[in-house]
Amino acid sequence: MGSLSPARRARDLAELPGATVDVVVVGGGVTGAGVALDAASRGLSVALFERQDLAAGTSRWSSKLVHGGLRYLAHGEIGLARESARERAVLMGATAPHLVRPLPFLVPDVAGRDVTALAELGGRAADAIRFSVPGGRGSLPSTRRVGADDVARMTPGVRPGAGGVVFWDGQLVDDARLVVALARTAAAYGARIVPGVEVLAVDGADVHVRVDDEAFALRAGAVVNAAGVWSQKLAPGIRLVPSRGSHLVVPASVLGSPSAAMTVPLPGSRSRYVFALPQPDGLVYLGLTDEPVEGPVPDGDPQPSEAEVQQLLDTVNQVLSSPLSRDDLVGAYAGYRPLVLPESAGTGPGDSTADLSRKHLLRWDGPVLSVVGGKLTTYRAMAEETVDAVVARLGRGAARSTTARLPLVGAAPRVALDRVSAPERLVARYGTEAPRVEALGPALVVAGRPETVGELRFAVEHEGARTVSDLLDRRTRIGLVPADRERAVAVAEQVLAER
Incomplete structure (x- = not known):
């Protein structure tokens, strides 16, 4: 195995x-x-x-998405969009169906009817590309317009009274x-x-x-x-030309526990959006930024800048009934993108x-x-x-x-995954291995969070985890909420001592 x-x-x-x-x-x-x-x-x-x-x-610092390449279409990169759609279908249908789920993205009309018209056009173009790749046609629902009731149900935090456009993409349970x-x-x-x-x-x-x-x-x-x-x-x-992409972490409850990703255009851009991405653990990630990184890339983990935090809040607040503030944040994270400067370019990356x-x-x-x-x-x-x-x-x-x-460990067809005798959350993270994880201990690592001691033990015994950070920041993602991480350290140390 x-x-x-x-x-x-x-x-x-x-x-x-x-x-x-x-x-x-x-x-x-x-x-x-x-x-x-x-x-x-x-x-x-x-x-x-x-x-x-x-x-x-x-x-580990991505948006946890398996993109079909909608943004690439906006830049005219049809080949890259098609490759992305093909690889998404491979992950969802063959290699890791337990780790990827369909996720609806809602662009609300309160962001502007010109915005939703463009989103609908892009979504239908992405659908056409999806239909053209092996396994793509039946992998996701098609783009459609929705009414005010659907908006209220899918993204309760959005200002009421208007409809929107829904397109679909893939979401990883965890990168x-x-x-x-x-x-x-x-x-x-x-x-x-x-x-x-x-x-x-x-x-x-x-x-x-x-x-x-x-x-x-x-x-x-x-x-x-x-x-x-x-x-x-x-x-x-x-x-x-590295860039930094940052996300904010908020409890899903402050946005009404959305079932769809809320999608809001960055002011002044026709191809960049801020997403409010619902997670299976009761959190929502708000992202994402794209900031140039000057000088040598440090070895340590990057941190969102104050300007990025404000940009994300200001953008998403454009469509919310109750604006978010910094007091609503329970965590934040950032990662570096290894962008390649073309050989034909000059000595710098240009404007953006x-x-x-x-x-x-x-x-x-x-x-x-x-x-x-x-x-x-x-x-x-x-x-x-x-x-x-x-x-x-x-x-x-x-x-x-x-x-x-070639299926990854734990992978199986959806019909087989549905028959696995283990909690749905564990099946989504471990697939057919979920019963083994459950057997190692169902006790919660910290109260109010879903991670179990069995997950930590499995990580040490079978997933190469050697340190507290390995357990809390990568095999599980408890570390995305610093207050929860602090409470989990003692349990992680105890599991490591069992080796």
Whole structure:
């Protein structure tokens, strides 16, 4: 089943010094984990090294959406929109149906009838693209206009008396859980997945790493640099223009516990929106911003600026009956986007990182193949293209990827998931493994939240969690509400002590 147990990590670390592998993957985010799975499933020997923990960087700070590419249509990037729609259908229908659910997005008329007219036009164009990709036609409902009663029911916090437009997209139960599922599935195919290892340098075929203040080297046929905004450490010639995207966290109750994502255009923009995204745990995430990041990207987690907080509140408050204030916030988070500056561009990004393409870059620098940019939704296609290039370079490994029909751990058809004997919430996060998680302990980690002690134990025993932060900030997302995290630390420490 691809268990990332403490014993397996110890065994891998004992065997890797001086070893030779086909592929070393640097970076344990969604791209790196996707590359590891694609390579291992083609028969290549793989070692994935991550400086901190799985999904420790950008991959846990997204909007938790599997986009169909509506925004790309606004920029005329039809190919990217179609790729996104295709990959969304793969996730929802084949590889991770337990982790993705359909989510309605409501654009209310109180934001302006010209706004909803444009949203309806874009939604119908996105529907047409969805119909054109395999598995897309039946994966989501179609765009439609709704009346005032529907608006009041779906988004109770919106000013009453007007209708709106509803389009549909995919929502991940948790972006970090997707990364963990990818890594564990790669491990089931033989990949060595080793967080807590920093790659120091690549010298020809020699890869120099450090773990727990000890250094060692191994040899690799190819090194895939999937370190995101930190990719320039191994490939200084890559031209990145990182941006910061920020979200606010509020209790769902302050917005009337919406069942649809509320969608409000950013003032002055025809292609950027602020979303109020309802979560299964009684929270709503308000996002998202797009701010350039000047200078070297720090290693630590970014924080929303005061201006971003105000921008998000001001935008969403345009359509609310009762405006939100900073007192309503229970948390906030931000992440870096590894945007790629085109080779044809000048020395700077221009006016706005929001206008840069989300296309990815694939480039060899000696034995190092960097894959950077792109979106969480299209990780699998990026990984497939990356491993195609590795296979061509090495002259071994299966020529074609099978990951578009390869279920991740816990995945099953929807009809089978509905028969799993476990709480619905656990099935949405662990799929067919939910009964095993439930058996490890149903007690709540903290009162008033749904996470269980069994989830923490499962994370330690099978998901590679080694620290309190691994448990509270990535395997679960208790840490998105700092007050809840503080209450959960003692329980997390106790579970780690059980090892």
